Amino acid sequence: MRLTTKGRFAVTAMIDLALRQDTGPVTLAAISQRQGISLSYLEQLFGKLRRNYLVESTRGPGGGYSLGRKAVDITVADIITSVDEPIDATHCGGKANCGTNGTQCMTHDLWTALNAHVLEFLASVTLQKLVEDQHANGIAIDDRQAVKRPISAMPVVKPIRVTAPNSVFALGGAAAK
Secondary structure (H helix, E strand, O other), rough: OOOOHHHHHHHHHHHHHHHHHHHOOEEHHHHHHHOOOOHHHHHHHHHHHHHHOEEEEEEOOOOOEOOOOOOHEEEEHHHHHHHHOOOOOOOOOOOOOOHHHHHHOOHHHHHHHHHHHHHHHHHOOOOHHHHHHHOOOOOOOOOOOOOOOOOOOOOOOOOOOOOOOOOOOHHHHHHHH
């Protein structure tokens, strides 16, 4: 059994979001920068988390994501299963056709029991507990909102005032004076 990057990144991003929940919606770009996770990958993960009501999105300026439920009500198992991460140590997906000739293998019950214990453990760990662990480890959260930079670094240039005629007729009239 292994936990792929999809599940690990989803849990990491949710911890980052929960840590900054009090400052308002958190952008995926900020999470991407802090955690070193691809922005496009985060967009895919948060789409699944949103469909499973673990996060809510806010559009527009100052928008981003916030938790869909209280951190104490979200478990690691919720997060991992929301991003379609299978928690399965069997090689048959629980169908019991892992042995020869499509029968159940001799270790099927062992791996099924392991699945149950892993899922039980992950369901016992809340997002709130992970946030508290981060605080206990001394993580510092900067509560100040990031300063928004202008879209262009180019200075604003005032348009040049043109006093020349703007048509052929105006040119003819200016020439006649």
